[in-house]
Every structure is written in structure tokens, then in C-alpha cells.
Amino acid sequence: MTTYNQLAGLRVNYLGSDPTLNTGNEGQVWYNSTSGTLKSLVQIKAWSAGGNMTTARGDLASAVSGTQTAGLGFGGYTPGTGNRNLTEEYSGYTWAAGGNFPASVRSLAGAGTQTAGLGFGGFTTTTTNVTQEYDGTSWAAGGNMSTARFQIIGCGTQTAGLGFGGATYPPTTKTALTEKYDGTSWTAGGNLSSVRVLAGSAGTQTAGLSFGGNSVSDNTNATESYNGTSWTTKANLNTGRRTLAGAGIQTSALAFGGLTTVNSNATEEYDGSVWVTSTNLTTARETLGGAGTRAAALAFGGYGTVTSNATEEFNSTIFSPATGAWASGGSLSTARRALGGAGTQTASLAFGGDTSSDVKTNVTEKYDGTSWTTSGNMNTSRYFLAGAGTQTAALGFGGYTYPPLNPSGSTATESFNGSTWTSVNSMNTSRLQLAGCGTQTAALGFGGSTSPGITPTAATELWNGTSWTSNPTGLNTARRLLAGCGIQTAALAFGGGGPPNTAATESFNGSTWTSVSSLNTAVIQLGGCGTQTAALSFGGGPPITAATEQYNGTSWTSAPPMATARANLGGAGTQTAGLAFGGTTPPSTAVTEEWSGPQTTATASTLTTS
Amino acid sequence: MALFIYGTAINTGKGFFTAEDRRNFFLRGYPGNVWVVGNSEKGALWLAEKNGVEKTKAEAQAIVDAEVTAAQAAYDALPEDQKNRPGFNQRPTAITLP
Numbered sequence: 001m002t003t004y005n006q007l008a009g010l011r012v013n014y015l016g017s018d019p020t021l022n023t024g025n026e027g028q029v030w031y032n033s034t035s036g037t038l039k040s041l042v043q044i045k046a047w048s049a050g051g052n053m054t055t056a057r058g059d060l061a062s063a064v065s066g067t068q069t070a071g072l073g074f075g076g077y078t079p080g081t082g083n084r085n086l087t088e089e090y091s092g093y094t095w096a097a098g099g100n101f102p103a104s105v106r107s108l109a110g111a112g113t114q115t116a117g118l119g120f121g122g123f124t125t126t127t128t129n130v131t132q133e134y135d136g137t138s139w140a141a142g143g144n145m146s147t148a149r150f151q152i153i154g155c156g157t158q159t160a161g162l163g164f165g166g167a168t169y170p171p172t173t174k175t176a177l178t179e180k181y182d183g184t185s186w187t188a189g190g191n192l193s194s195v196r197v198l199a200g201s202a203g204t205q206t207a208g209l210s211f212g213g214n215s216v217s218d219n220t221n222a223t224e225s226y227n228g229t230s231w232t233t234k235a236n237l238n239t240g241r242r243t244l245a246g247a248g249i250q251t252s253a254l255a256f257g258g259l260t261t262v263n264s265n266a267t268e269e270y271d272g273s274v275w276v277t278s279t280n281l282t283t284a285r286e287t288l289g290g291a292g293t294r295a296a297a298l299a300f301g302g303y304g305t306v307t308s309n310a311t312e313e314f315n316s317t318i319f320s321p322a323t324g325a326w327a328s329g330g331s332l333s334t335a336r337r338a339l340g341g342a343g344t345q346t347a348s349l350a351f352g353g354d355t356s357s358d359v360k361t362n363v364t365e366k367y368d369g370t371s372w373t374t375s376g377n378m379n380t381s382r383y384f385l386a387g388a389g390t391q392t393a394a395l396g397f398g399g400y401t402y403p404p405l406n407p408s409g410s411t412a413t414e415s416f417n418g419s420t421w422t423s424v425n426s427m428n429t430s431r432l433q434l435a436g437c438g439t440q441t442a443a444l445g446f447g448g449s450t451s452p453g454i455t456p457t458a459a460t461e462l463w464n465g466t467s468w469t470s471n472p473t474g475l476n477t478a479r480r481l482l483a484g485c486g487i488q489t490a491a492l493a494f495g496g497g498g499p500p501n502t503a504a505t506e507s508f509n510g511s512t513w514t515s516v517s518s519l520n521t522a523v524i525q526l527g528g529c530g531t532q533t534a535a536l537s538f539g540g541g542p543p544i545t546a547a548t549e550q551y552n553g554t555s556w557t558s559a560p561p562m563a564t565a566r567a568n569l570g571g572a573g574t575q576t577a578g579l580a581f582g583g584t585t586p587p588s589t590a591v592t593e594e595w596s597g598p599q600t601t602a603t604a605s606t607l608t609t610s
Numbered sequence: 611m612a613l614f615i616y617g618t619a620i621n622t623g624k625g626f627f628t629a630e631d632r633r634n635f636f637l638r639g640y641p642g643n644v645w646v647v648g649n650s651e652k653g654a655l656w657l658a659e660k661n662g663v664e665k666t667k668a669e670a671q672a673i674v675d676a677e678v679t680a681a682q683a684a685y686d687a688l689p690e691d692q693k694n695r696p697g698f699n700q701r702p703t704a705i706t707l708p
Contacts, residue, residue, distance in 0.1 A: 325629035328621060356684065370624045542703060546638065563627060564639040585641045586681040586702040591621060596629045 045279045047267070050298070050311035051094040057084050058303040061110030062289035063117040063134070064155050064201060064246065068092065068296040068313055070114040072134065073289045075122060077106035079307055083124065087134070089114055090298065090311065099138035103130070109154030109163055110289075111181075116158040118142070118181065123150035127169045131181065133158055143185035147177055151197035153213070156205040159183035162226065164210060165196035174215070178226070180205055190230035194222070200246035200290070202253040202270075209234075209250045211270070212258060214242040219260065223275070225250050235274045239266045245290025247297035247314075254278070254294045254314065259286035263304050267314070269294055283310050326548070326562045329579065329592035330371035334363045337584040340387035340436075341527075341570035342394040345369065345579045345594055348572035349391045349416065352399060354383035355588055360401065364421070366391055367572075367579065367592070376420045380412050384568075386436030386484075388443035388463075392418035395440045395463065398448060400432035408451050409433075413468070415440060425467045429459045435484030435493060435528075441465035442488040444508065447496060449480040456480040456498050460513070462488060475513050477504045483528030483537060483571065490532040492551065495540065497524040505551070507532055517555045521547060527571035527580050534575040536595060539583060541567035548595070550575060564591050614708060615647045615654055616670035619662035631656055638708070641677035644670045646707055671707050678702050 013030035053073065060076030069092030076084040083104035088095040101119060108122025117134035120142075121127070129148035132139040145163060152166030161181035167174045174195035179186040192210065199213025199220075206228035213220055221240035224231040237255060244258030251272030258264045265284035268275040281299060288302030297314040304310075332350060339353030346369030355361050362381035365372040378396060385399025394416040401410050409432035414421040427445060433456075434448025443463035449456045458474030475493060482496025489510035496502055503519035519537060526540030533553030539545060539562060546561035562580060569583030576597030583589055614636065619626075620643055627637055635656065636648030645662065647653040657664065665673070681702040685693070692699050 323633060325632035327629040327632065328623060328626035330623040331621065542700060544705075560632060561638075563632065563637050586678070587641070587684070591639070592623070594629075 045314070045316045047279060047281050047299070047312045047314050049282070050092075050300075050313045051090070052311060053088055053095045053300055053309040054097065055084065055086050055088070056307045056309035057086075057301050058285075058287040058307055059106035060084070060287070060289050060301050061108045061119055061122070061154070062245070062291050062300075063110050063112045063114055064291055065111060065157055065204075066090075066113045066117075066291040066298070068292040068298045071289075071291045071298045071300065072098070072110070072112075072114040072117050073300055074098075074101045074110065074117070074119055074134070075105045075108050076301065087139070090300070095311070098136075099134070102132055102139050102141070103128070107150040107152075109152040109166070111154040111156045111161040111163075112158035118154070118156075118158045118161045120145055120154065120161070120163055120181070121149050121152040121166060123169070127167075131186070142183070143181070145179055145186045146188065147175070147179070149175060149177070153196070153199045153201045153210060155201040155203050155208050156181075160205040162189070162205040162208050164189075164192055164208075164226075165199060165213065167197050178231070180228075189226070189228075192224060192231050193233055196220070196222075198242040198244075198287075200244040200255045200258070202246045202248045203250035207250040209246070209253055209270070211246065211253070211255050211275075212237050212241050212244050223270070237268055237275050238277055239264065239268070241266070243286035243288075243302075245288045245299060245302075247290050247292040248294040252294045254290075254292075254297045256281055256290065256297070256299055256314070257285050257288045257302060279314075281312055283308060283312065285310075323560055324548075324550075324576075324595060324597045325560050326580070326593040326595050328563070329581070329594045330367065331592055332365055332372050332582055332590035333374055334361060334365065335588045335590035336361055336363075336383075336582050337566075337568035337588045338383040338385075339570045339582050340385045340396045340399075341572045341579075341581065342387040342389045343367075343391040343572045345573035345577040347391040348579050348581070349375075349387070349394050350570050350581055351378055351387065351394070351396050351416070351421075352382050352385050353570075353582060353588075354568075364416070367581070372592070375418075376416075378414055378421045379423050380410065380414065382410055382412070384432040384434075384448075385410070386434045386445055386448075388436045388438045389416075389440035392416075393440040395436070395443050396421070397427055397436060397443070397445055397463075398431050398434045409448065413463070427461055427468045428470045429457065429461065431457060431459070433480035435482045435496075437484045437486050437491050438463070438488040444484070444488045444491050446484060446491075446493055446508070447475055447479050447482045456496070460508070471511065473512055475506055476515050477502055477506070479504070481525045481568075483526045485528050485530045485535050485571075486532040492530075492532045492535050494519055494528060494535070494537055494551070495523045495526045497522070499524075505556070517551075519549055519556050520558060521545075521549070523547070525567035527569040527583070529571040529573045529578045530575040536571075536575045536578045538562055538571065538578070538580050538595070539566050539569050541565070544585065550597075562593050564589065564593065566591070612649050614667070615649050615657060615664060616667050616707070617645055617647065617657045617662040617664045618643045618670070618673065619645055619657065619660040622660075626660065627656070640670075640674050640705060640707065641681075642673040644673050644707070646670070667707060674705050674707060678705055
């Protein structure tokens with residue numbers, strides 16, 4: 001077998017704790033002797049597709065201080081149609097129409113943000129010095145620039161904008177002019193070291209950056225930084241080009257796209273000193289829009305092989321796998337087992353349960369991510385019930401109400417509005433020890449037993465917000481004391497027993513249960529949360545266990561256990577943010593634990609530079 | 611060197627132990643506020659910071675046994691119709707600390 005030493009020429013570091021997660025440790029592999037885990041640090045930089053713009057165009061402007069999840073593109077030119085007055089706003093997923101720019105214009109500059117944008121200069125039927133301010137809804141006139149020009153470059157904010165370079169017309173005459181905007185009017189700033197058009201930009205009015213573009217006679221790779229007064233020459237881009245876009249700040253910028261002699265997909269990163277080549281855009285193009293940061297940038301529109309409406313998002317992330325883990329949460333006010341649960345890790349609901357052997361309760365508690373507080377009691381005290389929904393819109397159903405003597409489970413269903421429980425229509429099949437999932441208006445109840453300790457049931461019922469309907473088919477494996485998660489049309493049932501205990505897992509599509517991969521360990525009286533394709537199983541017994549397993553839609557894998565082993569516990573939340581509360585160790589416990597799923601990424605923007 | 615440190619500490623809820631604690635050292639809780647902690651510098655520091663009282667393994671086991679015995683006594687006191695219902699009400703079984 002080839003060893004890591006043979007492959008990399010290095011031995012794996014044996015460290016007592018993780019090194020600093022910064023770019024300087026990129027590529028390192030180490031063994032954490034404290035946690036007993038092998039770890040690595042890999043920086044991933046990639047462009048990925050975002051939502052397309054509604055209208056393909058180039059020569060458009062961008063609010064360059066916008067973000068990857070709040071971008072603004074306006075103006076531009078579409079061959080065959082002409083100049084554009086369209087404004088589009090990007091949400092991080094899709095583009096939506098904003099208020100039209102007051103003129104159809106191309107080759108203008110942009111600054112500011114999606115809700116405080118700035119557009120200035122450009123070419124309508126001739127060059128313009130007009131400035132427009134965007135408030136997130138509509139554009140309004142600002143103060144005019146001193147010199148009308150197009151192919152101008154911009155950065156900064158709506159109230160502290162910077163415009164530089166560009167060309168006057170006619171005839172087309174490139175300039176090195178710089179103007180500063182204060183939200184009302186423009187004043188002259190120090191000129192660029194040479195004439196410049198169609199450059200990329202980043203930064204602010206007092207810490208701006210210009211890179212690339214077209215200078216006296218050809219494309220340039222020149223970079224200049226602006227300090228609010230004058231420009232200073234900095235290290236050149238690796239690839240000279242014009243009509244490129246930029247993102248970031250003066251000391252941490254991204255340059256992408258443009259035109260050399262052909263459309264470029266080149267991306268370069270700037271750390272304040274040098275430019276280094278990074279991951280290419282998927283679509284080579286020029287005169288595109290750009291916004292965001294060096295670690296989370298946005299590219300949109302431009303001219304490629306065709307006029308483009310494509311959006312791409314650049315992300316630079318650090319990947320350092322860390323296992324998931326359970327941490328302590330606030331304890332329940334009332335220790336109990338066999339309780340109902342609903343909601344999320346930071347907004348969950350616990351209701352009913354058994355405080356000791358057959359001492360039922362109707363107590364309801366709400367968790368806020370830190371502590372539990374009592375809320376309105378259920379109308380019917382019970383345990384071994386099921387729950388669905390959220391902290392403010394939950395459903396509790398089934399369960400056991402003994403004493404007084406009750407040979408069968410309950411059909412009682414109650415609806416919670418965030419403060420009060422109201423009795424609603426009952427289930428068709430009385431039962432206890434069942435599982436539930438879904439929402440207050442679309443819940444699912446399945447499995448359980450119709451009498452304590454008697455034959456388990458496979459029965460499945462669907463709640464539509466008003467009444468329960470028995471599903472024609474039930475679970476393939478009848479069982480009680482199982483766990484469930486998901487929604488009414490995409491649910492998951494796992495574990496439980498008859499006896500014997502089962503590891504069987506089944507997936508529900510709204511009408512039929514299908515057997516899928518089993519848990520690694522057959523377990524009864526377990527807790528669960530998550531979705532049909534991302535579930536979490538925890539605890540259970542006897543024998544009482546703290547074991548945790550994760551389901552990815554295909555198979556279950558073991559995960560770090562809870563600190564406190566217990567059975568008959570409540571569960572809520574997701575596979576990456578789960579909650580386990582109550583149960584029996586024995587005796588009944590009030591302990592709460594919060595699950596944090598495996599750490600997968602840390603954004604580069606949060607890292608220190610090496 | 612022993613693998614574990616044994617002690618008692620009151621679970622104060624949120625922040626009593628963190629996900630990072632769990633990644634850094636072995637930690638398990640048992641009835642009677644007994645905690646079994648990996649025998650490392652971080653584990654020992656955690657128990658000290660939680661105002662834990664270190665116990666020998668035998669002392670810790672005795673505390674857990676007392677809790678289980680009490681739970682068993684409570685079970686034994688139940689009416690006969692409430693006993694021996696698998697998955698419903700079963701006599702608590704002994705817990706052996708690692």
C-alpha cells in the first residue's frame with residue numbers, strides 16, 4: 001500500500017490541537033491526538049452557476065459594493081435591440097426587475113449597493129454626465145459629473161462614490177480624470193497615472209483600486225490604488241485585458257473576465273501586494289458586471305460567444321472536516337420520558353410524557369435555544385404520544401392516558417397555537433408508542449401499539465388540518481416505540497420493535513412505505529429528527545444507549561454519541577441542528593443535548609491571512 | 611495511566627459541555643450526576659471548571675448503583691399490572707461504568 005509519506009514526501013503531523021485555520025495551512029494533513037481524528041485543510045475556490053438574468057446584455061453597470069446575495073445590474077446594451085434602461089436585482093438565487101433606469105444607456109459606471117445604488121456617465125446617443133441614485137425601488141437624479149464620458153469606471157458608495165477614467169466623445173478621447181461624489185455633487189480628485197477606460201475596480205472612495213483596462217494604445221495590466229487624493233502604481237495583473245469586472249476592497253480584490261484579443265475567463269486574486277491566478281470563470285466574457293468580495297463574488301451578463309444573461313458566483317472556502325457532536329442544552333423544568341416533541345433546535349416544543357412510572361403529565365415547555373419555559377398545558381395528560389409541526393403550530397396525537405385504567409391507546413388529537421392547546425378531531429386508530437412527523441396542517445402518524453405491550457401496528461394515518469384519514473397501506477414492518485421524521489409526503493420511519501427490536505427503516509412518499517437501508521443497530525424507544533434524506537437517530541434502549549446514527553437518504557452511519565444515554569426521549573430539529581430532550585436513564589431525566597452536525601466549511605472571509 | 615477520570619458535577623444546562631469539549635475528550639453522563647471523563651489535560655480541566663468532585667471509579671459506581679437501586683425500588687413498588695410490560699415499564703437494569 002502506498003503511504004502518505006510516499007505520496008506526499010511528508011509524514012502526517014501529530015498535533016495536540018488543530019492548527020490555525022488560515023490559508024497558510026492549506027493542504028496540511030494532521031492527526032489530532034486529543035480527539036483521535038485525522039484532519040485536513042483544503043481551500044476550495046470555484047465559480048458556480050447562479051440564476052440567469054432576465055435580459056441578456058453587456059456594457060451594463062453594477063452596484064460594485066453590492067454583495068453576492070444582493071446584487072444590482074442596470075443599463076447595458078443588447079445587440080439588435082440597443083441600449084437598455086433595465087434594472088435587475090439579484091437575491092442570491094434569482095434576478096427580479098427593479099425600477100427602470102431613467103435613460104437607456106450603456107458603458108456607464110456603477111457604485112453602491114442594491115438598496116443604495118449609484119449610476120453615472122455612459123453613452124445614450126452621446127456621452128452623458130448624468131448621475132442617478134437608486135433607493136431599492138426607483139432611480140432619482142443626483143448631481144451631474146463635471147465631465148461627460150463613457151466607458152468610465154466606478155467604485156465606492158452612493159454617498160461616497162468614485163468615478164475615474166473613461167472617454168469623452170466626439171471624438172473618442174480617453175481620460176485619466178477622477179471625480180468624487182458626496183451624495184450631492186462631484187468634485188475633482190487626483191488623476192490616474194495614465195488615461196484609462198474599461199478597467200476593473202474595487203474598494204471605496206478613499207481606498208479604491210483600478211486594474212486592467214485600455215490605456216493609451218492597447219490593453220493594460222496596470223493596477224493603481226487611490227487614497228482619496230491620489231493614485232499610486234501597484235503590482236500588475238498577470239493578464240492585461242480590458243472590459244473586465246472586479247469585486248472586493250483595495251487590499252483584497254478579485255478580477256475576472258474581460259477581453260485580451262479574445263474573451264477571457266481569467267480570474268485573479270489580489271492581496272494588496274500581488275495578483276495570483278485563481279479559478280477561471282465558466283463562461284469567458286467581457287463587459288460583464290461584478291460585485292461582492294474576494295471570497296464571495298458575483299459575475300453577470302456580458303458578451304461571450306453570445307450576449308450573456310449568465311450569473312456566476314465565486315466562493316473561496318476552507319474545508320476542514322470536524323465531526324458532529326452533542327453539547328449540553330438547558331434542562332427541562334419537568335423531567336420526563338415518553339414525551340412529544342416538535343420544532344427546531346432553537347424553537348422546540350416538549351409536551352406530555354411520564355414523569356415517573358405511570359405518572360402522566362400534560363405539561364408543555366418551549367425551548368429557545370438556551371432554556372425551557374412552561375407554556376399552556378395539554379387538555380389531556382398522556383405519554384407515549386407523537387408530535388408534529390413547530391413551536392407555534394404543533395400537533396399532539398395518540399398516546400396513553402393510564403391511569404385511570406385504559407386498555408388501549410388514545411385517539412385524542414390536540415392542536416397548539418404557540419400558547420394554548422385545542423382538542424380537534426381524533427385519530428381513527430387508538431394507539432400509543434407511535435411516531436409522527438409533518439406539520440400542523442399536514443401531519444403523519446404511523447406505527448405504535450393499540451394496547452400497552454400488545455401487538456404493534458403498521459397503521460398509518462394522514463392529517464389534513466381537520467381530520468385524520470387512514471392510509472390504505474401501512475408500514476411494511478409493524479412496530480411500536482419507533483422514531484420518525486420528515487413531512488407527510490416524504491417521511492422516514494426507523495427503529496422500534498415488537499419485540500424483537502428492529503433496525504428496519506422505511507420511506508413514505510405520501511401513499512406507500514418502502515423499505516430502505518436499515519439502521520446499523522436495532523434499537524427501540526429511540527429519538528429522531530431531520531428529513532427523509534437527512535435524518536438523525538439517537539438514544540434508545542434497553543439496553544439504554546447514547547448511540548447516534550445519521551441517514552443520508554441511502555444509508556445510516558454511526559456518529560458521536562450523546563453524553564447521556566437514555567431511552568424514550570424527545571427529538572426535534574434537523575440532522576445538522578438536532579435536539580434531544582428528556583427520556584429515562586432511568587429515572588426520568590430533564591437533560592437536553594444539542595447536536596451540531598459535521599462542520600464542513602468555514603468561509604475564507606473569516607480566516608486570518610497567513 | 612487510567613483511561614478515565616470519574617467525578618460528580620451538576621449539569622447546569624447550556625454550556626455545561628460544548629461540542630468542542632465532546633470533540634476534545636471522552637465524556638459520558640450517568641445517573642447521580644456522575645461523569646466519566648477522558649483522562650487528559652482537557653478532560654481534567656473541564657471537570658475542575660465545572661466544580662466537579664473527583665471520585666474513584668468505585669465511588670462513582672456506588673453512586674450510580676444507588677440511583678439504579680432507587681429506580682428499581684420504585685419499579686418494585688408499582689402495582690403488579692404495571693410491571694413487566696416490555697417497552698413500557700421495565701425494571702431498570704444495572705449500569706456498569708467504563
